Amino acid sequence: MAKSIDDKNFIDAWQGCNAAALENSDRCVLLGPTGAAHLRKQEQAILGALESGKYDGLAISVIDSKHLAPIIKDANVPVITFDSPLNKPYASLSQSYVGIDNFELGQSLAELAKLFLRGKEQFCLMTDMHDANLALRVSGVRQVLKASGSSSANAPNWYEWSRSPWNTSDKIDRSLIQLNGTLHSMGQGAVISVGQWPILDEVEYREIATPFFNQFDRQEIVVVLATGGHGVNVAESLLRDGLLHGYVSVDFYAIGSQIYQVLRNLSNGLNVEETYLIPVTKHFKE
Incomplete structure (x- = not known):
């Protein structure tokens, strides 16, 4: 669940997730609002995904933890966060975080x-x-x-x-x-x-x-x-x-690949780590 499906970073994450999923005949779907990140639109997209019963797990880039918490607290599928985690008071509602520090x-x-x-x-x-x-x-x-x-x-x-x-x-x-x-x-x-x-x-x-x-x-x-x-x-x-x-x-593609592995493990009843960090890299002219 992206903050915006038009954001190229979230598209990269989806591509990494889907490439990993296809190796096991699974698939990842990019969901979220269009245009700029929008809290209410993301909430609606999350509710729609959960109510549809189509998905075995959900990875969310969080816009606002307080507003998101009531929506996911009784989710009937595994929920993890990526890119942007839940704030500490609500962190337990996510079974894992995939992203950067x-x-x-x-x-x-x-x-x-x-x-x-x-x-x-x-x-x-x-x-x-x-x-x-x-x-x-x-x-x-x-x-x-x-x-x-x-x-x-x-x-x-x-x-x-x-x-x-x-x-x-x-x-x-x-x-x-x-x-x-x-x-x-x-x-x-x-x-x-x-x-x-x-x-x-x-x-x-x-x-x-x-x-x-x-x-x-x-x-x-x-x-x-x-x-x-x-x-x-x-x-x-x-x-x-x-x-x-x-x-x-x-590296959002690497984040997406890791998202799939975590959701696959959760859907199979396996334990996962609380956090999976993808390193960032500094670039400059010497």
Whole structure:
């Protein structure tokens, strides 16, 4: 159950799941709302899947744990989470979690920013305020850069820009408007996007970033982000052209393959681990 079936990362996860399933004459089905992630639409899709009786298990990327809990607590099939887990008060409702350590991903992004930025050590975050897993990434960034919110009282070196964090609302066009405003207004500093929104429209991203090429080259402005699937190809192209300093990649295909194995074991009455973590990888020019 994706947050959005239009999101290329969830499509990659489904492809990995289905490829593994076909080896055993099973199949995985990609379910969820279209367009941007939407809590109510995801809830409706989950209810529809459970009521249909068509599925032997359900893997959910959680938008909101509190709202999801009443829906899945009496599910008559195994339920696991992936990509975005249930919050601690509700974690027991999921029999396993498959995905990355989102806090660690945030830490990796911060380490990339520290590796490159020269000069004014401020940063601006881009996120989607409604996603629990992205909140963990934001926390990871702030932990490494020793900042909390927009307060810098206890951060002698790094501090968060006054307009940070931007809420992209999971929209590409909105993220690009925010990126453009940040590059023109922040001056020196690091833009750290915990998702891949800005680069999903590569043409527009290049138009916004190219006028700042000299600042990028001198590492006065640094841009790092998290991506997966097709976004990795775009990120590599931007990295080669000096319009991106680094990125952290997530292998959603591998996540999908692991999802199938866990659901298959559960449907066969076998025990599974509480967590299956897929490593993330940092990429940057040496």
